[in-house]
Amino acid sequence: MQDPLMSQGYDVWTPTLRIARPTDDIEALLPFYVGGLGFQILTRFDDHEGFSGIVLGHPGQAYHLEFTHQRGHKAGRAPTKDNLLVIYLPQRLAYQAAIGAMVDAGFKPVPSYNPYWDQHGKTFEDPDGYRVVLANKGWDR
Template identity: 50%
Template sequence: MTSSRMQGPVLRVARPTNDLTLLERFYGQGAGFRRLAAFSDHDGFSGVILGYPGAAWHLELVQETGVVAPRAQSPEQLLVLYLPDPEVWRLAVDRMTAHGYEPVPSHNPYWETAGQTFEDPDGYRLVFQNRTWDL
């Protein structure tokens, strides 16, 4: 290994959309993700990569020229963010509602116990879970 810094895998979740602007507004302004990168008309694909700087994951939203992306096929197509600090969790939920995104009932009641679920413009869902995730 040439680097003195050890790094584990980075998870990228990529999904299609028909409207990058609406999705970037939802995940950026609403959920507080940052734009990490973007690309335009790269072999017929345009997209934006969102996340938190330094996190080991990011979300790539992609629009393919001439292709209609389907809406989410199930209310269980979720991204879940575990936010154990009650103040951080409340700020995340309040930021979503301040930008006009109202919580939706979770399909799985587990997420209702300590979370709030929001549906993005393509029908995919984002859950802010006020719990820790320990392996």
């Protein structure tokens, strides 16, 4: 018997992962995530019960980043330098292009809190103090 959701075009077996976090300035994050990392703006919302936000990703991919701002609330900076998103780029040319795009967008690598990441990639810090590692390795587990 076919799953009724599958017959309507829904893939019930592939979840979508959305990582959401607050920020004090959504617009300040766009040069980093859109200009540097190449994410696209998938949707925005303004003043939804006091929250405004933006969802970034790549069309058709099962992962998103969501940044929200609650009116009248201070989110502050990342609590530690080890708050990371890691993007694995095993192909050397793709890795080099990603590093180049970040540098071209005006972002310089920072020393990683965990030295492991300096051995396998470059770490960049967004305007809120959260970090993204571009790792020149595959995920093999």
